[in-house]
Amino acid sequence: MLFSKLAEYFEQLDHTTSRNTLVAILADLYSQCDQSEVRPITYLLQGRLAPFFKPIEIGMGINYVADAIGKAFGVDRKHVMQVFDRVGDIGTAARQVQQEAGKELSMEETPTVLEIFNQLMAISQVSGQGSIEKKIGMFADILQKLDPRSVTYICRIPVGTLRLGVGDPTILDALSFAKSGDKSLRKPLERAYNETSDLGLIAETLWKDGIEGVEKLSIMPGNPVRPALAERLPTPEAIINRMGQCAVEKKYDGFRCQVHKIGNEVKIFSRNLEDMTGMFPEITSGTLAMVDAETAIFEGEALAYHPLSGEFLPFQVTTKRRRKHKIEEAAQELPLKLFAFDILYKNGENLMGMKYVDRREILANTIKGEDSLIVSDWVIADNVEKLMEVFNEAIESGLEGIVAKRLDSPYQAGARNFNWVKLKRTHAGQLQDTVDCVIVGYIYGRGKRAQLGAGALLVAVYNPDKDTFQTITKIGTGLTDEEWKEVVERCKPYVTEEKPARVESIIQPSVWVEPAVVIEVLADEITRSPVHTAGMNGEKQGYALRFPRLVSFRESDKRPEDATTVQEIIEMYQQQAIKQVAS
Ligand SMILES: Nc1ncnc2c1ncn2[C@@H]1O[C@H](COP(=O)(O)OP(=O)(O)OP(=O)(O)O)[C@@H](O)[C@H]1O
Numbered sequence: 001m002l003f004s005k006l007a008e009y010f011e012q013l014d015h016t017t018s019r020n021t022l023v024a025i026l027a028d029l030y031s032q033c034d035q036s037e038v039r040p041i042t043y044l045l046q047g048r049l050a051p052f053f054k055p056i057e058i059g060m061g062i063n064y065v066a067d068a069i070g071k072a073f074g075v076d077r078k079h080v081m082q083v084f085d086r087v088g089d090i091g092t093a094a095r096q097v098q099q100e101a102g103k104e105l106s107m108e109e110t111p112t113v114l115e116i117f118n119q120l121m122a123i124s125q126v127s128g129q130g131s132i133e134k135k136i137g138m139f140a141d142i143l144q145k146l147d148p149r150s151v152t153y154i155c156r157i158p159v160g161t162l163r164l165g166v167g168d169p170t171i172l173d174a175l176s177f178a179k180s181g182d183k184s185l186r187k188p189l190e191r192a193y194n195e196t197s198d199l200g201l202i203a204e205t206l207w208k209d210g211i212e213g214v215e216k217l218s219i220m221p222g223n224p225v226r227p228a229l230a231e232r233l234p235t236p237e238a239i240i241n242r243m244g245q246c247a248v249e250k251k252y253d254g255f256r257c258q259v260h261k262i263g264n265e266v267k268i269f270s271r272n273l274e275d276m277t278g279m280f281p282e283i284t285s286g287t288l289a290m291v292d293a294e295t296a297i298f299e300g301e302a303l304a305y306h307p308l309s310g311e312f313l314p315f316q317v318t319t320k321r322r323r324k325h326k327i328e329e330a331a332q333e334l335p336l337k338l339f340a341f342d343i344l345y346k347n348g349e350n351l352m353g354m355k356y357v358d359r360r361e362i363l364a365n366t367i368k369g370e371d372s373l374i375v376s377d378w379v380i381a382d383n384v385e386k387l388m389e390v391f392n393e394a395i396e397s398g399l400e401g402i403v404a405k406r407l408d409s410p411y412q413a414g415a416r417n418f419n420w421v422k423l424k425r426t427h428a429g430q431l432q433d434t435v436d437c438v439i440v441g442y443i444y445g446r447g448k449r450a451q452l453g454a455g456a457l458l459v460a461v462y463n464p465d466k467d468t469f470q471t472i473t474k475i476g477t478g479l480t481d482e483e484w485k486e487v488v489e490r491c492k493p494y495v496t497e498e499k500p501a502r503v504e505s506i507i508q509p510s511v512w513v514e515p516a517v518v519i520e521v522l523a524d525e526i527t528r529s530p531v532h533t534a535g536m537n538g539e540k541q542g543y544a545l546r547f548p549r550l551v552s553f554r555e556s557d558k559r560p561e562d563a564t565t566v567q568e569i570i571e572m573y574q575q576q577a578i579k580q581v582a583s
Pocket residue numbers: 229230249250251252253255256271301341376403422436562
């Protein structure tokens with residue numbers, strides 16, 4: 001496939017406002033791909049050269065891309081940046097500069113997708129002295145070979161603004177449609193995705209070995225597994241009624257880490273599967289010193305802990321780590337402990353299908369001693385009193401609650417179900433848990449707020465079945481002026497003229513925002529609503545949050561698709577009724 005053809009698809013995806021059309025365009029694109037193209041095209045669709053957990057970057061910011069545009073079309077960077085300042089997008093600026101220079105090529109003259117992909121990959125691998133000059137030169141060479149549309153889209157890749165609004169589930173649907181004409185392959189594709197997190201690998205395997213090949217893909221050290229997640233139940237009684245005898249663990253309030261030990265190498269992935277190894281030197285060295293296995297994948301929560309007093313430091317203290325530039329120093333000053341609570345893989349064996357109790361035994365035998373790694377405690381409870389004992393102990397030591405786990409449960413990658421149930425401390429008159437929402441727009445304010453740029457935020461939750469974002473509330477109060485400014489600043493790169501294809505909204509905000517910024521919201525109650533689309537179904541009204549207020553920004557550890565789901569909202573709504581009856 002010629003790169004210009006791919007750029008044509010990019011343009012179509014860019015301009016659609018409907019999620020069904022997104023799937024149709026993508027399925028059409030995939031049906032044109034051969035085996036060698038399907039993997040690179042999958043990464044390029046996400047503006048990348050590799051799955052997002054591999055830190056392969058082109059390594060050129062806006063100024064260097066501007067340099068390359070100037071070099072390709074015979075002008076200086078200053079001129080390119082002037083055009084960029086006027087049009088607000090580096091791709092459009094490049095197209096304009098190309099046109100001014102009279103160097104537009106026709107679509108038929110462009111190289112293939114594979115040629116361009118390999119050249120971009122080569123740029124990402126240039127390092128050392130003089131690397132910037134080299135990268136600029138190589139990118140300029142690419143630009144000289146492209147038609148105007150391709151120039152537009154390719155310039156957005158290194159600077160991270162190729163936002164086609166294509167979510168991972170949408171790609172899975174499209175792969176299924178391209179290969180079978182319907183959604184029937186979605187389930188096995190999704191399982192492989194939950195275990196390997198690599199859409200490119202899955203697409204390539206599907207093309208090469210069919211769905212049977214995809215069914216053989218499973219957990220592999222180096223590829224993060226999508227984390228198992230916890231459901232909610234409103235009371236300790238509800239937990240015992242539903243789960244019967246179960247394991248109870250403290251719920252640590254820190255960073256979820258998935259640690260991969262591959263021989264002498266360690267990789268640590270965050271809740272949203274980013275490679276965060278660099279942030280946790282003490283956990284890396286602890287893993288090498290204490291883990292008795294050649295290869296292993298285990299999970300835990302990393303937080304600041306004072307071993308002498310047995311005191312857990314609050315999340316705000318733990319997160320200081322993110323802001324510190326000198327990680328090594330931070331690791332000395334405020335060493336984190338990883339409380340390991342599960343193991344998924346050991347020495348070539350996939351443990352995910354094993355029962356919780358058996359995995360726990362293996363975990364205890366794998367981590368030797370207690371230092372920067374600590375195997376977390378668990379007790380068996382079959383009554384409310386026992387469960388509350390652990391709960392109260394957790395609260396006393398500064399934690400926020402417990403997680404109850406089914407004794408015979410497997411590790412289900414990417415699933416939120418009743419294998420794990422969380423119970424947090426709550427305050428009267430508030431929902432039992434915060435809701436993670438995605439900003440999809442804002443509404444201009446009057447008076448002082450107008451000067452700040454926003455009056456109310458329109459926020460949404462995630463519908464994984466449809467891969468859409470459905471609105472659930474407007475947040476208009478509870479933010480300081482500083483916070484408003486910060487919200488607007490964070491949304492700025494994602495502002496878009498048209499409604500993003502994956503957003504479902506009846507309310508028309510003043511400004512649409514691509515789903516990207518995740519915020520944690522606390523509310524008093526969930527109510528039914530005729531104006532919000534979350535959970536709206538035919539005649540049935542949607543759901544809304546009452547008295548919502550911003551608690552924190554979550555985009556560092558949650559992607560928009562990790563936001564609270566509509567299903568969770570419906571469950572929280574039902575549980576709120578149970579709780580009201582109980583109290
Ligand atoms: N013992 C434990 N077992 C499992 N998870 C734990 C444990 N202790 C802490 N956690 C953390 O608790 C998280 C779930 O709780 P919480 O609802 O507070 O977090 P969240 O990020 O808002 O939700 P989620 O991760 O479920 O989307 C898990 O993702 C994990 O990071």
